[in-house]
Amino acid sequence: MEFFETAFVVSAHRLDQLPQDNLPEIVFAGRSNVGKSSLLNTLLNRKQLVKVSSRPGKTTGLNYFLVENAAYFVDLPGYGYAKVGKDLRTQWGKLITSYLQTRSQIACVVVIMDLRHGVKHLDSELLGWLRQHGVPFLTVYTKADKLSGNERSRNSSLLDAGHGLRPDERIIFSATSRLGREPLIERLQTIAGIAKR
Template identity: 60%
Template sequence: MQFHDVKFLLSVHSLKQLPDEDLPEIAFAGRSNVGKSSLMNKLIGRKGMVKVSGRPGKTQGLNYFLVDDKVHLVDLPGYGFAKVSKGMQDSWQGLITAYLENRTTLKCVVVILDIRHGPKNQDTQLLTWLRQQGIPYLPVYTKVDKLSGNERAKNARLLDAGHTISKEQRILFSAKSGLGRDELVQALDRFIEG
């Protein structure tokens, strides 16, 4: 992926709004306020393309971005704490689950985890479910710039152990410094070509 031409395509709130399955898709998932939008903006090289919010639950649909007329990036609503009604959270979950289970062009789910926090039950549930469904995924530990080298290594080991992830399976990432961006692009290219 080159990210020469990136544009917001649409926000999907029901399965019938999904675009035709003619391009490979990479979905981005993570708990609310885990740094998903910042990661996506750093990845595509655009500061405000994916809206960043301090308010959990800002993303309320499946937001589609078209990259170089070749790939769709799909920003999923954050799970976990969000200042929206339980009914809305439940409808997101139904939409997300149906999307992940049935989308034939889905090549990978990038699962974003904040390296500053130990293993969280919701992340474990998502990773376990993706494994059970046979859906390819890529764990990315964000906000690594907020920890010293020793803390970073220790926390990464805790997340690896807590989620049964090997060091080779995941990427350390900083939206601030760009650490891990090239590695992420290469990994996503492999999933798309795979």
């Protein structure tokens, strides 16, 4: 399965800059440096459509990508990066909270976590907020290629338990080996109503 038509649309820093149509939006959220940009590039089969940076905190707006003229993939700024100035972190937080609270087009929030790490407070907060507000979500555990099969199983079970997730609420993923790419594409096509090709 592939997404053949993909285009960058806008990097929005205010809600009035968001697209005005009613296409479904799949939102990608995660802590800084969890591999969000690499995941998006792998999903869309592009090398640098989403800029990958070795410097966490590079994404500063809501970056919209039109996929198959049927849905938007929305790349949020990474959260939890201490070296970004406090004012910018506050600004991001207000923008993202307002966006998640008011945007009726959101079909799903893809919450991305690094499989190598344990349960993080900010991830728990986000999942709790999404549950409380009834926002659909799917969790993706990235960087699976950096662990052995046994380590993947152990770490994914620990994250599941720590976040109260069922195995069907998450996908194990690697941008390097492309593990999990097809199941993730299939889930997102179903969620957003993107026709399968």
